Amino acid sequence: MGYDIVTMGPLLCEIMRKELDKPLDRPADFTGPYPSGDTAxxxxxxxxxxxxxxxIGVVGDDGFGRCVTDRLKENGVDCSMIRVHPEAATGTAFVCYYSDGSRNFLFHVHHAAPGMLEPEDVKPEKLAGSKWLHVSGFTMSVNQASAEAIYKMVETASPESKVCFDPNIRPEALSEEEIRKLCMPVIRRADIIFPSKSEAAMLTGCxxxxxxxxxxxxxxxxxxxKNGDQGCRIYSGTEAFDVPGFSVEEVDPTGAGDTFCGAFLTGLTEGMSLEDCGRFANAAGAMSVRKQGPMEGAPSRAELEAFLQEQTNT
Incomplete structure (x- = not known):
């Protein structure tokens, strides 16, 4: 019996400013490390x-590597396909927040352990029978070896395995033409796509x-x-409909979209309707922003169901 969801990508620790409006080119206090990485x-x-x-991923033999892998293991993720690199350091992301809601990230990925991901890390025989293979554009943009690893996972996937694609790629990293070329092999195979604002237009040329x-x-x-706190809009065949979001007090928005994707795929593996998946995922994404740290607010099943019940009763 295969997994419900398999993914690969940069495993990071996130270190963030304690206060607003403290740019990364000036001395100020940080908090962390928090386990991070979009696919993680x-x-x-x-x-x-x-x-x-x-x-599937690569970490260094260091405290940051243990920080992120320990968190995944605690929550039941099989980490046996995470490789520990003896010489590379685990990836990091430094982030500062501004009063207008914007953020600025500084990633140490390309020349750290995440940049050591390679096609040999993909073991097709271990992925056979998996329901969903999740792909992030951010992973493919790290370097050519990472892109080739993604292509291998998609191309060698079992016929019964479905592919999910979350573009999550920054236009400032590559030109739009380069992004389209990079993503096209995955888009062709994808069964479901989770674009954020502007990504569908960019990737299709529409x-x-x-x-x-x-x-x-x-x-x-x-x-x-994905429309943030407004919820989501779902397209299937000729049908399109909106699923409204939930209003919560936001502490840290980082990771909300990734949490949304994880909840939506979980709903699909359980046979939920698309509308129910949207509501389930909107709730998970909303709950995730209520704590500092990209994984800290991810709800348990009982917490999510209680939140949805509370929303139904109000």
Whole structure:
């Protein structure tokens, strides 16, 4: 019996400013480390909600590596495919927040352990029978070896395995043409795509996200456009509908979209309708922003169900 969800990508520790409006080029206090990495955040959320999950990645033989892998293990993620590199340091992300809601990140990824991911880390025989293989554009953008590892996972996937793609790639890292070329092999194979604002238009070349999402849906894909605290818009075939979000007090928005993806995929593995998956995922994403640290607010199944029941009763 395979996993419900398998993913790969940079395993990071996040270190953040304690106060607002403290840029990264000036001395000021930090807090952390917090376990992080977009695909790891997604998988941690799914595991906490009951999915059988496995992670592929590389960490250093250091405290930061243990910080992130210990968290995943605590929540039930199979970490046997995470390689410990004897010489490279675990990846880090420094972040500062501003009063206007914007953030600034400084990643140490390309020349750290996350940049050591390679196709040989993918073991197709271990992935056979998995329900979902989750891919992030951020992973593919690290370097060519990381992209080749993703392509190998997708190309050698069992016929019964479905592929999920979350673009999550920063236009400032590559040109739009380079991003499209990089992502196209995964988009062709993807069964579901989770774009954020502007990504559907960028990746399809359409004038708007609406047009881009509908073009993917016309190709037979499920498309879930993430709209932050507004919820999500789901496209399937010729149908499109909105699932409203939930209002909560935000402490730290980092990882909310990844938590959303993990919850949505968990719902799919359990046979929920697309609308129910959207509501389930919107709730998980909302709950995740109530604590500092990208994995800290990920709810347990009991916490999420209690939150949804509370929302139904109000």
């Amino acid at each position: 955040i997604m998988l941690n959320a799914a595991a906490r909600l009951g999915a059988r999950c496995a992670m 004038a708007t996200d609406e047009e881009g999402c509908r073009s993917w849906a016309a190709d037979g894909k499920i498309v879930v456009l």
